[in-house]
Amino acid sequence: KNEVEQSPQNLTAQEGEFITINCSYSVGISALHWLQQHPGGGIVSLFMLSSGKKKHGRLIATINIQEKHSSLHITASHPRDSAVYICAAQRGAQKLVFGQGTRLTINP
């Protein structure tokens, strides 16, 4: 069993829908990261959180430390949100353990 599990693996939705991607982890962490990867490989850090909730534009990330679970939400989704979203657990100083990613496709 992977230390970091994401669901769903693939998600297709219509423009405007509310999107939720889930991440569960089985290890102790110092922080939880959400990353976005576009075709071609470039990875951008979206959030780093260790408790509670963070919001940036239409993106919201939450974490429940007791349940070892985090969610990434996208409100009013848009085709440009189409990408792979990756959850990563930070262990120790900075080592990241990644989930397998969720491929999101938003259709116009």
Next chain:
Amino acid sequence: GAGVSQSPRYKVAKRGQDVALRCDPISGHVSLFWYQQALGQGPEFLTYFQNEAQLDKSGLPSDRFFAERPEGSVSTLKIQRTQQEDSAVYLCASSLVRRQETQYFGPGTRLLVL
């Protein structure tokens, strides 16, 4: 002086050939990471530097993989006697200081071993 850069962006190697992948981190970033990402998978940790010191190399899959960062800035990941299973995207990331810092990723080097 924008982000993390990597070169080459694409590399095709014949099985058994040695390859060297370069990473230029953001200027002043102390920490540097190498990750390997197989097709359709999330990245996996290979190794971590703080300045020139390699503090963690637990993710290197075999002794054919070697990384260095001799002056604490540019890093090179070398793979000797490449095998087909080494085909992947190799990602480099850097961050400013040690703990709980955002990591900035380079575009990756896509390695194909034939």
